[in-house]
Amino acid sequence: MIFAQRPTPPERGHRGAAHERTTDAALLRAADVSLAFPAAEGGAFEVLGDVTLTLRSGEIVALLGKSGSGKSTLLRLLAGLIEPTSGTVSYRGAPLSGPNPGAAMVFQSFALMPWLTVRENVELGLRSSALTRAARRARASEAIDAIGLDGFESAYPRELSGGMRQRVGFARAFVQHPDVLLMDEPFSALDVLTAENLRGELMTMWEAPQFPTRSICLVTHNIDEAVLLADRVVVLGGAPARVVADVQVRLPRPRDRRSPTFAATVDQLYAVLTGRDQAAPAPGASAGPLTHPLPAASVGGLAGLIEILVAHGGQTDLPDLADELAFDVDDLLPIVDAARMLGLLDVEGAQAFITDTGWAWQLADIQDSKRLFARLAAAHAPLVGTIVRALEHSADGALRDEFFRDLLRRGFSGEDAQSQLDRAIDWGRYGELFDYDAGTGELVLSELAAEISAFLSEENGAAGEAG
Known part of the structure; x- marks a missing residue:
């Protein structure tokens, strides 16, 4: 039996389907x-x-x-590894002033000491405890057996597969025996089959009444994984994140x-992740390169989508x-966000639709495609528009890239x-809005940019009169 010598925590009890779960006790x-x-050029970078x-207690x-x-x-x-700039982090009602005594972490990169054996790496988690050496050894053997590594106690990390190292x-x-287990994308560095096996084994241990951990917090970018494992999914977004x-x-x-319910929950989370602030800002709305950053997508990626x-x-x-x-959410969503920002796609819930503008861009020849992209980028991608306007207001239509880099910092x-x-x-270069010399770091306004700016000014003026 897993961790059999530990009694079942009375506040939680067994979490199987036939047993009542306790989730009202706040642990962390x-x-x-x-x-x-601190930002490189002064001020602060808010995370x-x-x-x-x-x-x-009792929830993942x-x-x-x-x-x-x-x-x-x-x-x-x-975990108490860093301190907040403001606000408090409390464990069982007591504010943290250092590492969290009730939490343990599992990292994406395994974070093993290559010169230590499996047993020695596991015992590292107990070095600061008051346990005797014999007690540490017994506890380590228990944990090694529970996770399926019996027989590998004397092996070194280099002798293990990725799944075994994790x-x-x-x-x-x-x-x-932590109250709270904190896991930072623990399955993302593993192959699909190994990750699936480890997830299943973690859930088996979680359901066992003797398992000492009362709560798990898992960082993931995989929506399916979140729905498969968690009782509650907390989505972070924005800059700074909220x-x-x-x-x-x-x-x-x-x-x-x-199951339909599983699929509906996945769709709901996709809708949250794709339905926020990356939409194209409305004409005249307050939007700038710091509040509406460009999603991580190339022109080729947009065209492929x-x-x-x-x-x-x-x-x-x-x-x-x-x-x-075979994409993860981090692979697909930035390209979707970029396409929405430029007005090439609409997203409703988890459904994506090509807009009329998207169809026009897809069907245009090379030159018309570039001109349309230039117009969309200048109008809806705040940083591209900022560069174009700055170049227009410079003495000779040219500026060094360091000027924009300083502003972005x-x-x-x-x-x-x-x-x-x-x-x-x-x-901007694809749309021929400006040229860029990587050697000198100079951006130079193109003739097309002036044409696009004039068109957009007329369009915004007409929209204002109609409003």
């Missing part, structure tokens, strides 16, 4: 936490903004969101991916498309600022 709580780092999250919570949404950062706050990571966490949805998963375990939707008759179910292409980290600028240059 982040209250109005914000986190900001999290006023996030409140409670983990209760998944943190879901796009890349850069602050999921892993929030997990580290809950099992060591799980055992190192389990050996502490909780944009808290979705209950009301499905018995073991869960069937083929539209071509795939054309092959599907102009519309598709996004979860089905992701499965068909007011709201982005150095790496993200560069990514935003690279993306804007990619979009």
Whole structure:
């Protein structure tokens, strides 16, 4: 029996289908936490903004969101590895002032010490405890057996497969008998079959009455994984990141991916992730490159997505498309967001539809396609429009890329600022709005840009009169 020497915690009890679950006892709580780092050019780069999250006894919570949404950062706050800029993180009602004594972490990268054996790596989780060496050894053996590594105690990480190394990571966490298990994308570095097996084994342990962990918080970008494992899915979004949805998963375990309720929950979460602030800003709306960043999509990626939707008759179910292409949500959603920003797609729930503009772009010849893209980018991609307007107001229609990089660093980290600028240059050069000399770092306005700006001014004026 797993962890058989430990009595069943009275506040929780068995969590099988025939037993009552206790979920009202708050174990870990982040209250109005914000986190900001100093920006390279002064000011602060905000990662999290006023996030409140409670983990209760008897529940598994998944943190879901796009890349850069602050999921892993929030997990580290809950672990007490970093301190919030404002707000508090409390374990059993007591504010944390260092590492969380009731939490253990499992990392995506395994984080094993290559010079230590399996047993020694697992025992690392107990080094700061008051247990004797013999007690640590016995506890480590228990955890190693529970995770299916019996017989590999003396092996080194280099001698293990990826799945076995991650099992060591799980055992190192389990050996502490934590109240709360914090997992940062623990299955994403594994092959599909290994990941599926480990998820199943984790759920088997979770359902066992002797399992000491009372709550699990899982960071993932995989919607199916979140619905498969969690009782509650908390979606982070925005910049700085905030909780944009808290979705209950009301499905018995073991869960069937083929059930209509499972599919409906996946669709609901897709709708949350695709239906937020990446839509094209309305004419005259307050939108800038810091509040509406460019999604991580190239022009080629956008064209590929539209071509795939054309092959599907102009519309598709996004979860089905992701499965068909073997994509994770992080692969597909940024391209969807970019297509929505430019007005090439509409998204309703989890359904994506090519717009009339999208069809026009798909059917146009090369030159007309570029001109249409230039018009869309200048009108709906704030950073591209900002570059065009800045070049128009410069003395000779030229500016150095460092000017825009400095502005972007007011709201982005150095790496993200560069990514935003690279993306804007990619979009602008394709649409022939400006030229870019990588050697000198100079952007130069094109004749087409002036034409596009005049057209957009006339269009906005006509819209204003109609309003």
